[in-house]
Amino acid sequence: MKFVILIHSNPQPWGHPTGDYIAEQQALPKEQRAQLNAEFVAVMAEMQEKGELLGGEALGNPATARLYRWEGGEPIATDGPYAEAKEHFAGFFLIDVTSRERAEEITAKFSGPGETVELRPTMQVGGDDV
Template sequence: MKYVIMIHSNPQPWGHPTADYLAAHQELPEDVRHRLNADFEQVMTELQANGELIGGEALGDPAAARLYRWRDGAPLASDGPYSEAKEHLAGFFLVDVEDRARAEQVAARFAGPGETVELRPVMWSGGPDQ
């Protein structure tokens, strides 16, 4: 089953890994920060070794985003991101795992201080959406 793990964050300034730019992460004791970084590297290694990681990317600064909306019968471009957004999509990982329980186990390991992790199944033609 394929899932997208989306990392939402709002560091100022924008940078990756986003945790390095978040006060909640920076305020942690150094040994805790090192453990969290090691845990992340471990889950990435595990996903790659198991063939569960399909891919992923960090995303650039939301200030560089362009939004396209349909208006008056045509697409209209404007500067992004959504002005009311408190968190922005910082990056994503696409995984192919045995079941939802495994996806939830993996997504929980991506969560960190000051970030929100969203897990969502991938839909495909004729496939389930949950």
């Protein structure tokens, strides 16, 4: 079963890893931040070892995005990001696991105080959601 883990972050300030720029995480004791980082590194290593991690990327500053929309039958490009959004897409990980429960177990380790992480199943063209 394939899932994508979507990392959302507030763009002010922008940077990676996103947790380093979130006030709730900055307020944690140094030891607790180190523990969260160690758990993240461990789950990444575990997924690689099991062949569950198919790929992923951190994304650049949303201020550098270009948006493409259709207007009057033509594509129109504008500077991004979506102005109405408080959070922006910061990165993703594509995983292939044996069950939704395993995907949820992994995703829970991606989230820390003040972070928003989304788990979404992938879908084959013409297929059904999981």
